[in-house]
Amino acid sequence: MRIPKFWAEHKQRFQAVREGSDNKRQVTIKRYGWSDSSQAAALAHAKMRVSDAYQRWQAGADILRRERDKEYNAQNGIPIREPILFEQTWQHTTGDSLSKSHDSDTRLIVTRNRYGAQVANVNNIAIIDVDNADLLSQRYPKVYDAQRATGIMESTGAADSPSAIKKQMWIMVVVAIALASIIAFQSLSWLWLLGYLFIAVAILWRQASKEEAEQQQRQQAHLDSLQPYMTERLQQYVKEQTTACLRLYQTPAGFRIIAMHDTFLPSDDAVTALFQHLHADNNYVRLCQVQQCFRARLTAKPWRMAEVTQTGELDKTLPANPQWLAHDADNNSDIDDNAQARAQWLSAYDTFATRYRACHYIDTIRGEDAKANTPEAITQFIDWHDEACRVMKDLPLA
Incomplete structure (x- = not known):
């Protein structure tokens, strides 16, 4: 897993002449650095990355001047930049029938x-x-756009078939023009x-x-059909992979599936096939493959909590500049002036988050040849996961 313990940021302004040019130019380069040993090592790494970027810029390369605080993806190649809260390891026993190449202990961060x-x-x-938007585009390709949607799924309808209300509108416009002429x-x-006009x-x-109202009813019917559809997809999978055992959960905007029968790496062909089969x-x-781990959100998204959307007890956005990110005192990087506000926000959020669950359990789908007993380490992880997500509690999904 690419989750360093220490992070730092270095920003430096250079004034130099690039190769092939007579003009003296300024360039400001900002890079993150990381380390598992110390904050000082992370800062040294950040400075090294800035120096390397400057050398490439001097040589005429087109570089990224500043690394933005964005989601992790295959393009930037930066490890997961998140503070570590907790770590645990579950050991696999010799009696567990696991893939030989994956028989290392299960590590949780x-x-x-x-x-x-x-x-x-x-x-x-x-x-x-799995997101509902992806499932809707697969199950109802003529109704929903193929792109991922956030929030309410919007029906696109048929491009060459105007709705009845549009026809009525044009008829009423023509009648209004005729009436005005008379x-x-x-x-x-x-x-x-x-x-x-009032009547129209x-x-x-x-x-x-x-x-x-009819569109909302159709959308709700489509959303309600996704759970049976997902169960059917899992059943199809275990018919082909008869030793598989998959645990199905529902999340606020989709589904979560955990494989119980074996350990896997994100780069495994079996995982790639499962990703594709379940959409x-x-x-x-991409995140799993780049960061070499699987991820699962344990607590609510702030904007789904009543304390944010209704009562206003908590701001929607977490105050920036985490304390764990060190800055170079010799440059002009912003120092963490929001440490107290951030700590207060996190304390309130963690309290409010106990009132919500991240997912709820639906079913376990087993193949014909799946073993009755799940490997102990996987069982322990699932028990921990269900407790952390408050899966079995009667709480709203967020």
Whole structure:
């Protein structure tokens, strides 16, 4: 797993002449550094990366000037930049029938992500994240856009079939123009036109409300169909992989699946096949493969909590500049002036988060040849996961 314990940031301004140019130019380069040994080593790494980028810039290369605080992806190649909250190891016993290449102990690292939620990172227990948006585009490709959606899924409809309300609108516009011409020609009262417009708007409003309600009902029916669809996909998988055993959970915006029958690495062909079969979230797949671990959110997203959206007891955004990120005192990097505000936010968030669950358990799907007993280390991880996510408690999903 690529989760360093220590992080630092270094920013430096250079004034030099690039190769092939007579113009003296300034360039400011910012890089992160990381280490498992010390903060000083992390800062030294950051300075080394700045120096390397400067040398490449001097040689005429097109470099990224500043590394932004973005989600982790295959393009930037930076390890998971999150403070570590907790670590645990479960040892696999000699009696466990595991893949020989993956028989190392199961390591868990709990981190705090960029919006404040706690996240489990595990090295060799396969966790698959599936979004409703991806499932809708697969199950109803003619109704939903293929791109990932955030929040409410929007129906696209057929491109060459205008809705009934659009037809009615154009008819009413033509009638309004004709009525206005008659009123002007006959010198009648314009109240006739105002009355017509009032009635037309009322009809259109009623029709729009009706269509909106029907669309919401269709969307809800489609969302309700996803759980049986996901169960069916899992059943199809275990028919082909008869030794497989998969545990299914529902999350606020999709599903989570944990493999119980064996340990896996994110780069394994079997994991890639499972990702594809279940239509796993592409960003999650890329993150697992780059960071060499599987991830699962344990606590609520702040913007789904009533304390944020309704009562205003907590701000939506976690205050920036975490204390664990060291800055070079010799440059102009912003020092963490929000440490107290951040600590207060996190304390309140952790308290409120106990009122929500991250997912709830649906079912376990076993293949015909799956063993009755799950390897002990995997069982221990699942028990820990279910407790941390408050899976079995009657709490709202967030």
